[in-house]
Structure formats: structure tokens, C-alpha cells
Amino acid sequence: MEPTQESALFDDCPSLLPRVSPVLGERGLRLHLRRWSEAGEWGRTHRGGLAIVALHCDGAPTAIERLRTHGVVVVGVVDGENAGAYRSAFRCGVTACFHRTASAERVRRVIDAVGDGEVVLPLPVLRSLATTSRGSGADEVAPEDRMILRHLGFGGTVPALAELLHRSERDCYRVLRTLYRRLGVSGRAEAIARAADLGLLEAPGPTP
Numbered sequence: 001m002e003p004t005q006e007s008a009l010f011d012d013c014p015s016l017l018p019r020v021s022p023v024l025g026e027r028g029l030r031l032h033l034r035r036w037s038e039a040g041e042w043g044r045t046h047r048g049g050l051a052i053v054a055l056h057c058d059g060a061p062t063a064i065e066r067l068r069t070h071g072v073v074v075v076g077v078v079d080g081e082n083a084g085a086y087r088s089a090f091r092c093g094v095t096a097c098f099h100r101t102a103s104a105e106r107v108r109r110v111i112d113a114v115g116d117g118e119v120v121l122p123l124p125v126l127r128s129l130a131t132t133s134r135g136s137g138a139d140e141v142a143p144e145d146r147m148i149l150r151h152l153g154f155g156g157t158v159p160a161l162a163e164l165l166h167r168s169e170r171d172c173y174r175v176l177r178t179l180y181r182r183l184g185v186s187g188r189a190e191a192i193a194r195a196a197d198l199g200l201l202e203a204p205g206p207t208p
Contacts, residue, residue, distance in 0.1 A: 008034045008042050010063050011054035023107045039063035043070035055089050064093045083125050090193040119189045149195040
């Protein structure tokens with residue numbers, strides 16, 4: 001992200017602004033509160049930028065759709081600290097999300113992970129997702145794909161995946177893109193949510 005780049009907060013309540021703004025400021029991002037009706041125009045003039053969207057608001061789904069049309073990275077703010085809230089957030093199209101009462105350090109970790117192409121989720125949420133009952137279509141997922149999805153679901157990085165698969169990082173990115181296409185998702189966060197729906201996430205064990 002370029003220094004002094006503008007980012008946007010779409011929320012009916014401005015209480016998040018003073019808490020999140022310093023975190024983004026550390027990364028050269030100026031955060032401004034925006035109206036829901038401005039989502040499309042803001043996205044058009046800030047392609048590839050970062051927007052934070054409060055998901056409890058009625059205008060959130062439309063705003064996310066308009067922002068993503070212009071390649072904006074959307075981070076959601078959820079009110080429920082449970083797997084269902086996070087799953088719903090990813091289905092809305094966010095890249096990552098954090099709870100409204102999250103500490104500055106938690107927000108910092110989420111934003112940094114987004115910049116690295118990764119996703120950070122609270123451990124209780126991961127555990128809840130891991131106990132999701134198996135859904136239809138799970139048997140169609142190849143064993144290696146299952147292993148990759150579990151690796152992603154529990155915070156594994158691409159370099160670690162490359163070591164696990166004995167492949168280059170570049171090759172692993174190609175593998176991930178192919179996997180995302182097969183699952184019908186657009187990225188890591190949606191793949192994790194899809195894996196949870198299929199019951200493919202298991203409790204993490206020792207790293208091979």
C-alpha cells in the first residue's frame with residue numbers, strides 16, 4: 001500500500017474511527033468515515049484501496065458489492081464473535097474481518113495479514129468451524145486439497161505450504177488459484193469458509 005493512501009470506513013456509528021485510524025496510520029493509510037451512498041464512487045476513485053465495512057448495517061451488502069467491483073479490499077466488522085458471524089461475513093465478500101470490540105493489536109494483526117495475502121481468525125472461531133458437520137460435496141475434494149485447506153484454515157503460510165508440499169512458493173500460488181477455482185471461491189478467506197461448510201477443517205495437530 002502506498003504511503004498516505006486513503007482508506008474508508010463505512011459505518012452508521014463513528015465510534016470505530018478513533019480506534020482503528022491510528023492502526024492504519026502506522027501503515028501510511030488515512031481513514032475517513034464515508035456514507036453508504038458513496039461506496040460506488042469511492043471504489044471507482046480508489047481502485048485497489050482498503051475499505052472497512054460494518055456488516056450489521058443494512059447498506060453493507062450493497063456497499064461491499066460496489067467496492068469489490070472496483071478491486072477494493074474489504075475488511076468487515078462483525079458484532080458476533082462466533083463462527084456463524086465470520087462465515088456470513090466471508091459470504092458477503094469480505095477479505096478478512098474483526099470484531100467491533102477488537103483491540104488495536106487484533107486490528108493490527110488482521111490488517112497486516114491482509115497485506116500479506118493471509119487471514120487471521122480468533123482461535124475459538126477456528127475451533128467452532130472445525131467442528132462443523134460434514135456438508136454435501138466433501139467427498140469430491142481430493143486428499144491433497146483437504147490437507148491444503150486445513151493448512152490455510154489454521155493460519156498456515158504459503159512458505160510453510162511450499163515446504164510441506166516440497167514445491168516452490170510460486171508453484172504453490174498456482175496450486176491455490178486452481179483450488180479456489182474448483183471450490184468456486186475468490187480467495188483464501190472464502191476457501192476457509194467453504195472448507196468449514198464441507199466439514200473439512202479438523203483440529204490442528206503437530207506440523208509434519
